[in-house]
Amino acid sequence: AQSVTQPDIHITVSEGASLELRCNYSYGATPYLFWYVQSPGQGLQLLLKYFSGDTLVQGIKGFEAEFKRSQSSFNLRKPSVHWSDAAEYFCAVGARNTDKLIFGTGTRLQVFP
Amino acid sequence: EAGVVQSPRYKIIEKKQPVAFWCNPISGHNTLYWYLQNLGQGPELLIRYENEEAVDDSQLPKDRFSAERLKGVDSTLKIQPAELGDSAVYLCASSLNGAAGELFFGEGSRLTVL
Numbered sequence: 001a002q003s004v005t006q007p008d009i010h011i012t013v014s015e016g017a018s019l020e021l022r023c024n025y026s027y028g029a030t031p032y033l034f035w036y037v038q039s040p041g042q043g044l045q046l047l048l049k050y051f052s053g054d055t056l057v058q059g060i061k062g063f064e065a066e067f068k069r070s071q072s073s074f075n076l077r078k079p080s081v082h083w084s085d086a087a088e089y090f091c092a093v094g095a096r097n098t099d100k101l102i103f104g105t106g107t108r109l110q111v112f113p
Numbered sequence: 114e115a116g117v118v119q120s121p122r123y124k125i126i127e128k129k130q131p132v133a134f135w136c137n138p139i140s141g142h143n144t145l146y147w148y149l150q151n152l153g154q155g156p157e158l159l160i161r162y163e164n165e166e167a168v169d170d171s172q173l174p175k176d177r178f179s180a181e182r183l184k185g186v187d188s189t190l191k192i193q194p195a196e197l198g199d200s201a202v203y204l205c206a207s208s209l210n211g212a213a214g215e216l217f218f219g220e221g222s223r224l225t226v227l
Contacts, residue, residue: 046216100158
């Protein structure tokens with residue numbers, strides 16, 4: 001069965017610091033992988049996605065993520081965090097040829113000035 | 114272009130009362146989803162529509178939940194009767210056919226059952 005694990009419930013960083021949010025997945029084949037962001041009181045917004053090809057994918061707002069098959073991971077990174085990045089981040093895995101997504105439990109990011 | 118619109122944004126009801134949520138997807142998106150998001154959790158799929166057809170409702174508690182998508186556009190999710198454990202955010206999302214996970218979400222409807 002597909003599953004997604006986000007081991008960090010809450011992360012706090014200083015503005016300008018680098019960021020890495022962890023995501024591990026379980027899936028029998030090569031999955032589709034996604035990162036979504038949810039600001040308070042808002043819906044989820046797609047940051048980036050991996051389907052195939054280059055394992056380092058670029059997204060919006062300066063985010064990137066790297067697919068590592070050997071580690072079953074798809075960690076999200078940003079070199080310099082802005083205060084506006086404070087939000088909840090969700091990793092998701094999807095089966096090929098379907099729009100069904102399985103979401104992780106999320107990581108809440110807090111940014112200090 | 115307008116995004117996914119949901120209403121109401123907030124609803125407070127007493128247990129055993131009925132409640133309904135409405136969703137208007139992005140124009141042209143024929144796939145519509147209802148997700149349940151409990152506090153501190155990720156969204157969980159309740160039901161997925163391809164046009165008017167519910168193609169995946171395996172996670173919808175059919176004893177009290179129902180949904181419809183007449184004419185393949187707007188959708189309504191109903192709970193009757195509501196229970197205390199139904200307190201959550203109900204998210205609607207839409208995508209183009211074959212969008213492979215690029216879902217566009219509404220702001221959600223937060224339900225509180227007293």
